Amino acid sequence: MKIYNSATHAKETFQPIEAGKVRMYVCGPTVYDNIHIGNARTFISFDVIRRWLIARGYEVTFAQNLTDVDDKIINRANEQGRTAEEVATEFSNKFIDVMHRANVMDPDVRPRATKEIGPMIGMIKTLIEQGHAYAADNGDVYFAVRSDPSYGEVSGRKVDDLMVGARIAAGEAKRDPLDFALWKAAKPGEPMWNSPWGKGRPGWHTECAAMVHRYLGCPIDIHGGGSDLAFPHHENECAQATCAWHEGFANTWMHTGMLLVDGEKMSKSLGNFFTLEEVLEKHSAAALRLLMLQTHYRSPLDFSWERLEGAENSLTRIAGTVKNLTWAARHAEGDADASLAAKLNAAVDAAKAEFESQMNDDFNTAGALAAYFQLVTEANTYLDQAGSAVDADAALGAAASIAGAFKVLGIELPEPEEELPAGLLGVAAGLCAYTGDDVNEAAERILAARAEARAAKNWDVADAIRDQLRDMGLMIEDTAAGSRIKRA
Numbered sequence: 001m002k003i004y005n006s007a008t009h010a011k012e013t014f015q016p017i018e019a020g021k022v023r024m025y026v027c028g029p030t031v032y033d034n035i036h037i038g039n040a041r042t043f044i045s046f047d048v049i050r051r052w053l054i055a056r057g058y059e060v061t062f063a064q065n066l067t068d069v070d071d072k073i074i075n076r077a078n079e080q081g082r083t084a085e086e087v088a089t090e091f092s093n094k095f096i097d098v099m100h101r102a103n104v105m106d107p108d109v110r111p112r113a114t115k116e117i118g119p120m121i122g123m124i125k126t127l128i129e130q131g132h133a134y135a136a137d138n139g140d141v142y143f144a145v146r147s148d149p150s151y152g153e154v155s156g157r158k159v160d161d162l163m164v165g166a167r168i169a170a171g172e173a174k175r176d177p178l179d180f181a182l183w184k185a186a187k188p189g190e191p192m193w194n195s196p197w198g199k200g201r202p203g204w205h206t207e208c209a210a211m212v213h214r215y216l217g218c219p220i221d222i223h224g225g226g227s228d229l230a231f232p233h234h235e236n237e238c239a240q241a242t243c244a245w246h247e248g249f250a251n252t253w254m255h256t257g258m259l260l261v262d263g264e265k266m267s268k269s270l271g272n273f274f275t276l277e278e279v280l281e282k283h284s285a286a287a288l289r290l291l292m293l294q295t296h297y298r299s300p301l302d303f304s305w306e307r308l309e310g311a312e313n314s315l316t317r318i319a320g321t322v323k324n325l326t327w328a329a330r331h332a333e334g335d336a337d338a339s340l341a342a343k344l345n346a347a348v349d350a351a352k353a354e355f356e357s358q359m360n361d362d363f364n365t366a367g368a369l370a371a372y373f374q375l376v377t378e379a380n381t382y383l384d385q386a387g388s389a390v391d392a393d394a395a396l397g398a399a400a401s402i403a404g405a406f407k408v409l410g411i412e413l414p415e416p417e418e419e420l421p422a423g424l425l426g427v428a429a430g431l432c433a434y435t436g437d438d439v440n441e442a443a444e445r446i447l448a449a450r451a452e453a454r455a456a457k458n459w460d461v462a463d464a465i466r467d468q469l470r471d472m473g474l475m476i477e478d479t480a481a482g483s484r485i486k487r488a
């Protein structure tokens with residue numbers, strides 16, 4: 001498997017530190033608001049990367065933090081007259097919930113910055129002892145960037161170039177404009193913790209380094225985030241960890257491209273800013289994932305409502321093919337043409353091989369999906385040509401392969417609607433004198449008759465309906481969205 005390492009600018013053959021195991025860390029959100037679809041692009045990309053590593057048989061340990069103390073959270077709390085903790089708790093919960101809805105797997109470890117103050121203080125102490133950090137008179141602690149000879153290697157920057165335009169802002173007590181805060185002295189009204197340097201709170205870059213070390217151990221195999229994090233965040237994480245522990249930090253750095261809306265940067269002022277939550281209110285997670293995965297994770301991703309609509313239509317078409325293959329296999333009649341079936345089997349094998357090779361080539365989901373779009377076209381051709389004389393094994397094999405490939409990418413195909421037996425027409429005729437020939441309509445009438453019986457506490461009638469359906473191998477499923485008749 002090859003992975004593009006953004007620190008070396010090269011596709012490298014992936015070799016985990018420990019055979020068969022992958023330890024990966026992806027920076028999580030700062031929880032001061034609902035996440036937007038740009039954040040979602042990054043989290044969904046790494047979800048797919050993780051899923052593919054698991055599918056390849058690796059035992060993956062995936063850690064992701066929640067930045068629950070930060071200027072943005074404090075500002076939001078002050079605006080709303082709430083505590084920073086209240087804001088952070090609300091948006092941590094919302095983040096976890098919306099990730100579930102986007103079918104993003106939970107991390108194995110989800111450390112929160114406010115619960116990791118001890119390990120962060122420990123790391124800062126180690127850095128001071130080794131001459132890589134210093135406490136200023138005002139209670140801030142800074143990392144001395146020039147003390148790290150490898151500073152710049154993650155993001156490909158040179159320290160001298162960084163000096164251009166670098167300034168020490170008012171209120172900062174740095175010795176060198178390049179230095180960054182590991183610990184910020186307490187300001188009134190802000191969350192604060194005790195430390196050897198007085199009350200204060202950690203700097204943003206500090207948490208990830210301490211968490212990687214604590215929960216995964218240094219070095220890790222893969223460290224990821226959006227490309228906007230490469231500098232300074234990842235550079236600074238790496239500087240702290242390598243200077244504190246001298247074990248290396250991350251073997252492979254992976255960065256996702258930015259999401260754009262209709263070709264423009266997403267921003268509230270342009271009115272093209274969308275939260276993940278609002279997108280998932282209008283569209284399925286499967287369609288959003290399909291749209292996103294049709295672009296390679298490193299390329300900029302162009303989001304538009306038209307493209308999302310298009311992805312929704314593609315999914316319906318693919319799910320339709322899976323359903324038709326399954327239906328045709330169940331209703332197969334006559335002698336199947338062996339050469340047509342062999343051609344379909346070969347197309348399945350080819351799609352599978354192409355999918356794997358594309359995914360093994362730096363997680364090229366766009367290429368992997370294209371292989372399966374091709375298979376869907378070939379499966380449709382097969383169904384046209386075979387008519388009712390379908391080879392059941394070949395058709396079911398193709399259906400399973402298509403559904404399976406999408407599932408590996410975390411794209412659940414819409415459940416095909418179940419076909420209900422014609423016998424329901426008779427039940428509806430007996431119950432409510434239904435004389436039509438539409439089975440779905442008959443099912444609706446039966447459900448209405450049952451609801452009416454239950455409302456009138458005519459339990460015998462309701463039970464009789466249930467028994468009649470059961471004799472036909474059917475059951476009634478009552479859900480929040482309503483009742484439906486389905487195969488038992």
Ligand code: AMP
Nearest residue numbers: 029030038039041042225226257258259
């Ligand atoms: P933040 O909460 O701002 O730290 O962002 C969480 C994650 O989303 C980080 O990995 C960012 O790099 C990523 N991210 C932010 N904006 C975008 C965007 N427009 N496209 C892709 N990823 C983004």
Ligand code: ZN
Nearest residue numbers: 027208233237
């Ligand atoms: Zn981080």
